[in-house]
Amino acid sequence: MRRTLVLAGLVTALLAGAAVAYAAAGDDDYGGYPTSSNATTTEAARSTEAKTSTYSYKATMNAKGEVPKPNAPANAAGNFNATVTQKSGKATIRWTLSFRNLSGKAVGAHIHKGAAGVAGPVVVPLCGPCRNGQNKRQSIDNDLAEALEKGGYYVNVHTAKNAGGEIRGQLKLVGK
Numbered sequence: 622m623r624r625t626l627v628l629a630g631l632v633t634a635l636l637a638g639a640a641v642a643y644a645a646a647g648d649d650d651y652g653g654y655p656t657s658s659n660a661t662t663t664e665a666a667r668s669t670e671a672k673t674s675t676y677s678y679k680a681t682m683n684a685k686g687e688v689p690k691p692n693a694p695a696n697a698a699g700n701f702n703a704t705v706t707q708k709s710g711k712a713t714i715r716w717t718l719s720f721r722n723l724s725g726k727a728v729g730a731h732i733h734k735g736a737a738g739v740a741g742p743v744v745v746p747l748c749g750p751c752r753n754g755q756n757k758r759q760s761i762d763n764d765l766a767e768a769l770e771k772g773g774y775y776v777n778v779h780t781a782k783n784a785g786g787e788i789r790g791q792l793k794l795v796g797k
Contacts, residue, residue: 673708676797678769680776680790682720688740691783696722699788701730701776705766712766717756718747720778723787727751729779736773737791744774751778770794 682699684691699720706713718730729749735741744765748755768774769792777786 673706674797675707676705676766676770677795678703678705678792679795680792682776682778682788682790684788686737686775686789686791687777687783687786688738688789689785691724691785691787693724693780693783693787694722697724697788698722699778699790701790701792703792705761705769707763707766710763712761712763713758714745714761714766715756715758716747717754718751718776718778719754720751720788721753723778723780724782725780727753727778728781728784731777731779732792733775733777734773735775737775740785741775747776749779 678701680701682701684693684695684697687693697720699718701716701718703714703716706715720727727748727750730747730751731743732745732747733741734744745759745761748757772792772794774792775789776792777789779785780787
């Protein structure tokens with residue numbers, strides 16, 4: 622009788638071990654297809670995949686927009702175009718800068734926080750020195766990417782003669 626009990630215990634242990642291994646392999650009563658709890662987990666993972674948001678901006682720059690007023694040629698001007706992409710809690714900006722008729726070489730360009738007619742702090746250094754037609758892609762803070770949508774930011778180009786900025790233009794959201 623003792624042998625029967627030991628043998629029964631071994632068979633029970635083997636069957637229990639096989640059941641655990643079978644369950645861990647993901648096989649079930651549905652021919653190896655995921656159960657509804659597994660399917661729900663997969664659907665949840667897909668629904669939490671990051672969505673991509675893309676916004677386009679433009680700024681038309683001139684000396685009249687700069688604060689304080691620069692000592693610049695009247696026909697100094699430029700354009701700034703940018704696309705901000707947000708995905709997975711990260712943001713990047715891809716931009717192109719062009720300018721003409723400046724008082725000298727462009728020693729720097731930035732995105733600043735500030736309403737029209739108000740000087741503000743730099744939030745994104747773009748280039749320095751800068752060349753006409755320059756473009757770049759760089760990471761920016763995700764909070765800043767969201768703030769840009771609301772407005773209140775400008776781009777300017779600096780020269781040695783106008784270190785505070787020679788041309789400036791407010792960033793405008795032109796596409797989502």
